[in-house]
Amino acid sequence: MQERSVIRSMHGVLTVILLMLVSGYVACQYFYNTPPHDIFISKKKLSDSICLYVTKYDEGNASVSDIYRFYLDKDEGNIDIMEKLRERSPFLETNTPAVTASAYGNTVNIKITGKVYSFTNSDLFYTDGIAVMPIINLVANGTRD
Incomplete structure (x- = not known):
């Protein structure tokens, strides 16, 4: 028992x-x-098939530094891109939106002076049902704070 x-x-x-x-x-x-609470900052067309989208974290305060997220995708025109970007992961997260970006074909070159919080050199998106996997080259010069 x-x-x-x-x-x-x-x-x-x-x-x-x-x-x-x-x-x-x-x-x-x-x-x-x-998904992060971001606001849309800018869009730059890099080549015929690749656009660079930049967002900024919107819930920061005096103790949270600015975080900018960079995405590669096709040119979406004038639609609300934030809904689509919330489903994606950024390939680059930094403390500055000031980057120099260029592309030739599927090769994307990024130059930045600032802190890089996160970076991956692979990305994938679809353009008209065709997978586009750009090659991302990053040149980062750090800053002393």
Whole structure:
């Protein structure tokens, strides 16, 4: 009889622990996968098939530095590009929007003077159903703050 109550107690404790783990995992996934609160800054056409879009994190304050995110995509015209960019990951995150960007074919060259928080040299988007995977070359000169 006493063994049954011990087993029931342990089962209840284990159930509560598993519920806490699952709810913690779900909360972390929600927190880390929510799209950033950005505002659109600029658009620059680099080549026939590639445009550079720049956004800025909008919820910063005096203790949060400016974060600029750079995306490569096709020219979307005059549609609301922010809805599309929220589904994408930026290839570059910096503290300055001032970059020199150029492209030749599918090769994109980026020059920046400032802090680079995140960079990946691969990106992928679709233009008229055709996958475009530009080659990204970055030249970054740091600043001393």
